[in-house]
Amino acid sequence: MLYYLYDNTFEGFLTAVFDIYFRKENPERIVNQTTDILLFTETHTIITDEEKASRVFLGLKKKISRSALNMLYLCFLSELPDIELILLRYIQKSLASDISIETNFADDDVLELSKIHKKVSREAERMRMFVRFQKTADGLFFAAMEPLYNVLPICADFFQDRYADQAWLIYDTRRQFGLYYDLKTVEIVRFEQTPDFLRNGKIKQEQQDESETAFQDLWKDYLSSITIRERKNLKLQRQFMPKRFWKYLVEKS
Amino acid sequence: MNPQIFDKLKTLAEAAKYDVSCASSGTSRPNSEKGLGSAAGWGICHSFTEDGRCVSLLKTMLTNYCIYDCGYCANRRSNDIPRTTFSVSELVELTIEFYRRNYIEGLFLSSGIVRNADYTMERMVRVAKDLRTIHRYNGYIHLKSIPGASRELVAEAGLYADRLSCNIEMPSEQSLKLIAPDKDYQSVFRPMHYIQQGVLENKEDRKKFRHAPRFAPAGQSTQMIIGGSPDDDNKILHLANAMYQRPAMKRVYYSGYIHINQYDTRLPALITPPLVRENRLYQSDWLMRFYGFKVDEIVNEKHPNLELEIDPKLSWALRNPQFFPVDVNTADYEMILRIPGVGVKSAQLIIASRKFGRLTSENLKKIGVVMKRARYFITCNELPTFTVNEAKPEYIRRALTEPTKKKRKTNERQMKIPFEG
Numbered sequence: 001m002l003y004y005l006y007d008n009t010f011e012g013f014l015t016a017v018f019d020i021y022f023r024k025e026n027p028e029r030i031v032n033q034t035t036d037i038l039l040f041t042e043t044h045t046i047i048t049d050e051e052k053a054s055r056v057f058l059g060l061k062k063k064i065s066r067s068a069l070n071m072l073y074l075c076f077l078s079e080l081p082d083i084e085l086i087l088l089r090y091i092q093k094s095l096a097s098d099i100s101i102e103t104n105f106a107d108d109d110v111l112e113l114s115k116i117h118k119k120v121s122r123e124a125e126r127m128r129m130f131v132r133f134q135k136t137a138d139g140l141f142f143a144a145m146e147p148l149y150n151v152l153p154i155c156a157d158f159f160q161d162r163y164a165d166q167a168w169l170i171y172d173t174r175r176q177f178g179l180y181y182d183l184k185t186v187e188i189v190r191f192e193q194t195p196d197f198l199r200n201g202k203i204k205q206e207q208q209d210e211s212e213t214a215f216q217d218l219w220k221d222y223l224s225s226i227t228i229r230e231r232k233n234l235k236l237q238r239q240f241m242p243k244r245f246w247k248y249l250v251e252k253s
Numbered sequence: 254m255n256p257q258i259f260d261k262l263k264t265l266a267e268a269a270k271y272d273v274s275c276a277s278s279g280t281s282r283p284n285s286e287k288g289l290g291s292a293a294g295w296g297i298c299h300s301f302t303e304d305g306r307c308v309s310l311l312k313t314m315l316t317n318y319c320i321y322d323c324g325y326c327a328n329r330r331s332n333d334i335p336r337t338t339f340s341v342s343e344l345v346e347l348t349i350e351f352y353r354r355n356y357i358e359g360l361f362l363s364s365g366i367v368r369n370a371d372y373t374m375e376r377m378v379r380v381a382k383d384l385r386t387i388h389r390y391n392g393y394i395h396l397k398s399i400p401g402a403s404r405e406l407v408a409e410a411g412l413y414a415d416r417l418s419c420n421i422e423m424p425s426e427q428s429l430k431l432i433a434p435d436k437d438y439q440s441v442f443r444p445m446h447y448i449q450q451g452v453l454e455n456k457e458d459r460k461k462f463r464h465a466p467r468f469a470p471a472g473q474s475t476q477m478i479i480g481g482s483p484d485d486d487n488k489i490l491h492l493a494n495a496m497y498q499r500p501a502m503k504r505v506y507y508s509g510y511i512h513i514n515q516y517d518t519r520l521p522a523l524i525t526p527p528l529v530r531e532n533r534l535y536q537s538d539w540l541m542r543f544y545g546f547k548v549d550e551i552v553n554e555k556h557p558n559l560e561l562e563i564d565p566k567l568s569w570a571l572r573n574p575q576f577f578p579v580d581v582n583t584a585d586y587e588m589i590l591r592i593p594g595v596g597v598k599s600a601q602l603i604i605a606s607r608k609f610g611r612l613t614s615e616n617l618k619k620i621g622v623v624m625k626r627a628r629y630f631i632t633c634n635e636l637p638t639f640t641v642n643e644a645k646p647e648y649i650r651r652a653l654t655e656p657t658k659k660k661r662k663t664n665e666r667q668m669k670i671p672f673e674g
Binding site: 101103104105111125128129130131132134135141143162163164165183214215217218221223225226227228229230231232233234235236237239241249250 | 289351
């Protein structure tokens with residue numbers, strides 16, 4: 001049994017693909033360095049190398065379209081167990097084929113990745129839907145989220161474009177990092193200490209902007225007034241707005 | 254903040270809730286000069302109410318005072334309800350603050366008619382103008398065009414709004430006159446025509462001057478009440494189809510009639526709104542817009558009403574078994590779209606994948622085709638199955654509408670303990 005160990009970055013993964021071709025090996029799994037390894041497992045630790053990664057990337061670029069490359073990256077962000085192996089098989093098939101395989105949905109890996117891609121895109125869409133900013137006393141707009149997949153990085157452009165004239169911070173409580181916009185650029189931020197609001201997503205009353213509670217109440221009032229009671233359908237509501245998001249929604253928590 | 258704003262919002266949101274339009278798509282208004290907001294690409298739903306409808310816009314009325322007395326409307330003059338009015342600045346502040354918190358995609362503003370149409374329309378345009386010019390707001394704005402408003406005001410509204418709309422409400426002029434005696438089709442069609450002309454003129458202008466300001470880039474929409482009048486689906490869908498022939502018409506909404514004004518005997522006393530019929534109408538609407546169906550294929554003199562128990566595409570297929578079975582490996586896209594159980598996405602996947610090899614029913618299933626329905630209408634890379642021509646349409650109808658049997662049998666020997674309280 002041979003395991004490849006890498007640092008959980010996309011470059012690291014592409015370096016692993018390079019090494020697989022270079023060393024002519026066929027690893028059983030490609031996993032994060034921190035994974036517990038069984039006794040008697042052979043391992044090879046990948047040292048992330050930008051040059052190797054870009055060679056794989058350029059090679060792929062000749063075989064598949066930009067949107068397919070982008071899809072591979074999004075699927076990687078899903079962080080699903082052994083997503084690396086599906087991606088590896090897709091890359092191997094692409095490199096071996098004369099024509100692009102990206103539309104061959106009769107192939108299990110292509111279909112599987114297109115489904116994962118859909119799931120990840122959908123989760124990113126839900127970030128855009130369900131992020132709820134709270135205004136703090138010093139004018140920062142703060143929101144906490146707990147996405148199933150690591151989609152925060154791909155949402156940055158959207159929020160930067162839309163909320164260009166306000167400083168904001170969106171924090172992923174599961175992966176413990178956030179996106180911070182300071183009116184100029186968006187940066188990934190990590191905090192050494194995690195105060196309460198970074199764990200439960202709620203800014204304390206005294207740290208809120210003075211009108212924050214009023215607008216939260218207005219929003220709740222608005223939603224209950226707009227409901228047509230004759231058409232009540234809680235199941236449909238849950239289907240569109242799954243319960244796992246409710247924790248951070250102003251109107252539901 | 255004015256404490257009255259809470260009551261105002263409750264009353265005026267309540268007054269606007271029967272307008273079903275919530276789309277915030279179809280426009281392209283990127284953020285400019287680091288202002289607030291963007292409305293590019295497709296719309297985003299930000300929340301869902303307990304009735305399962307999406308909330309993408311702050312949907313409210315400017316005022317619920319009204320000089321008209323339309324039978325289907327909750328805000329008619331003769332109703333005894335609390336009446337109130339937003340000031341322009343209150344509404345602007347609400348929109349901006351909701352928007353900044355990512356609660357909404359934009360504003361949907363409608364209004365009752367006070368004094369006259371132009372007076373009301375002018376106030377509505379003021380809200381949109383203040384948002385765009387003073388607050389540099391680039392989010393979505395949907396304005397209701399007031400029946401009877403002047404051409405100049407509609408033209409000004411189009412400069413600030415992304416979408417304008419004017420509701421036709423009743424599927425025939427006869428019904429409209431009966432239930433809303435103050436209105437006629439002319440008063441609805443005239444503003445619609447102004448909007449359409451604005452869009453077309455703007456198109457010409459933009460050919461000459463690339464930076465000419467855009468006029469209602471997301472076009473216009475309208476709404477019809479379903480089940481409030483004796484008009485059949487044939488009438489409704491033909492009217493909708495005629496609407497879609499107009500250049501700027503983007504959406505026709507169907508709203509199941511809710512019996513609000515219970516004292517009014519001109520309207521039917523429905524206990525629950527006709528939700529299934531509404532759903533079937535939307536399905537037919539989609540068939541016309543995205544599946545290449547002609548309206549006469551869905552409803553006609555012979556079949557004036559949609560079937561409630563099966564969807565309109567299946568209904569068409571059962572009436573026209575001569576077109577089936579379709580071979581998914583050779584048929585063209587238009588025909589694949591017509592197979593019951595195949596949507597636009599699966600049809601595209603089928604076309605893309607069959608270049609690489611012949612598709613089997615297993616492949617189709619994984620692609621997302623609903624084989625429960627589709628299997629009677631297709632052949633693929635396998636021996637022909639029991640298709641609509643062998644099985645007869647009546648059999649398939651029965652097979653697909655009968656309630657599915659419970660899979661798990663209850664074990665007779667299992668001891669049952671009834672829990673109470």
